[in-house]
Amino acid sequence: MKIANVDRLLLLSCLILSAGVAQAADPHSQGDSKQIDLGGDVSLEVVYIPPGKFMMGSTPEEKAWATGIEGGATPGTTRESYEGEQPRPMQVRDGFWMGRTEVSVGQFKRFAEETGYVTDAEKPGGETQVFDPEWKITAKAPPHPWISMKGKSWRDPNFGFPLRNSYPVVCVSWNDGRAFCKWLTERERKAGRLPKGLEYRLPTEAEWAYACRGGSQESHYFWWGNDLRDGEGRLNISAVDFLPGRNKIWPLANAPWSDGFAFVSPVDQYGEKGRNGFGMADMCGGVWEIVLDHFDPKGGHEELYFVKENPRPVCRGGNYFDVPGNARCAVRLGLKSESYSDSRDGFRICLGVPRG
Numbered sequence: 001m002k003i004a005n006v007d008r009l010l011l012l013s014c015l016i017l018s019a020g021v022a023q024a025a026d027p028h029s030q031g032d033s034k035q036i037d038l039g040g041d042v043s044l045e046v047v048y049i050p051p052g053k054f055m056m057g058s059t060p061e062e063k064a065w066a067t068g069i070e071g072g073a074t075p076g077t078t079r080e081s082y083e084g085e086q087p088r089p090m091q092v093r094d095g096f097w098m099g100r101t102e103v104s105v106g107q108f109k110r111f112a113e114e115t116g117y118v119t120d121a122e123k124p125g126g127e128t129q130v131f132d133p134e135w136k137i138t139a140k141a142p143p144h145p146w147i148s149m150k151g152k153s154w155r156d157p158n159f160g161f162p163l164r165n166s167y168p169v170v171c172v173s174w175n176d177g178r179a180f181c182k183w184l185t186e187r188e189r190k191a192g193r194l195p196k197g198l199e200y201r202l203p204t205e206a207e208w209a210y211a212c213r214g215g216s217q218e219s220h221y222f223w224w225g226n227d228l229r230d231g232e233g234r235l236n237i238s239a240v241d242f243l244p245g246r247n248k249i250w251p252l253a254n255a256p257w258s259d260g261f262a263f264v265s266p267v268d269q270y271g272e273k274g275r276n277g278f279g280m281a282d283m284c285g286g287v288w289e290i291v292l293d294h295f296d297p298k299g300g301h302e303e304l305y306f307v308k309e310n311p312r313p314v315c316r317g318g319n320y321f322d323v324p325g326n327a328r329c330a331v332r333l334g335l336k337s338e339s340y341s342d343s344r345d346g347f348r349i350c351l352g353v354p355r356g
Helices: 002-025 060-066 079-083 105-115 174-190 205-212
Strands: 033-039 042-049 052-056 088-092 096-099 128-131 146-149 199-201 288-294 313-316 332-334 350-352
Touching: 033 105, 033 174, 042 105, 042 205, 052 205, 060 079, 079 332, 088 205, 096 205, 105 174, 174 199, 205 288, 205 313
Parallel strands: none
Antiparallel strands: 033 042, 042 096, 052 088, 096 350, 128 146, 199 350, 288 313, 313 332
C-alpha cells in the first residue's frame, strides 16, 4: 500500500513538472497582444500566434474562380500557377508574434526620424512605382495605371491626396522592411524588453500564410471562406469607389460594393469584422505584404527559402487596386529585386526565433 501511494505521488509530481515545463516553454495563448513603444507617443501592436498546421496553396477550382467573372483576374497567365498545383499541408512549429496590421506611415516615420534611414527609393538614382495621374482609359483593355518615378517615396507615394500616419507605409522595399526590423530589435534589446532567443524580422512565407488563414486548416479562398459577398466591410480592394478628381471607378473594379476608399485605407479600418481568427487585420487586400522568403514560382515553402542568384522577395495578399481573384489567401508574387518598391507594397513585422 505504501509503495502504491509512493508511485501515485511520483506520477503526480511528474505530471505537475511536465505541465510546468510546457507552460514555461510557451506561456502565451492565442490572441495575447502587447504594445511596443516606439517612442514619440507611437506604438505598434503585436499578437501571439501559436504553432499549428495549415494548407498552403489553392485548388484548380479556386484558380478557375479567381480568373472567372466574379474573381476578375486575367485568365491565361502564369500567376495562379505560382500557388502550386494543389494545397499542401504545412506546419509552423514555433509560436510567434505578428503585427496586427501592416507597419503604418506613422510607425515608419518614427524609425526614419530616430535613425536617419534613407529608403531604397530615396537614394541617389532611386525610384518607385506609383499611380500615374495622367493615365487614361482607352477603347482597348485598360492600360496599366502605374509608372516608375524618381522623387517619390513613402513620404509621397503620389496618391494625389494628403498622406495620413494611419495608412500602411508603401514604397518600401524588402531591404527597407528588414532595416526597420533590425532597428526595432536593437531598440528593444537595449531597453531590456526583447524576449530571450527572439528577434523582430519579416515573417517567413509559411508564417504569413498560416497567419492569413486565421487558424483554419481548410483551403478557403479568403480567410472568412469562399463567398465574396461575405467580404463586404472586411477588406480594401478595387471596388465601386471613385478615384480622386475623377468620375470613373477603377477599370478593374470587381467588388460590387464600396469599401470606402478609392486607394489605400487606414490600417485596421474595418475593426473586428476585418480581423481573422488570429486577430490579424488587413491580411487580404490593402497592400501587398513583403515577406522574408525569396520567390519560388513552383509554390511556397514550409522552411525559409533563399536563393543566391537573382533573389526576388515574395509578396502576399493583394492590394487596394486588385480584383477579388488577386486578393486571396493563396495569392503570391515575386518582386523584381530586394530593392524594388511600389505604392501597392508594404510589410508587417514578426517577433520570433531568428530566421535567415
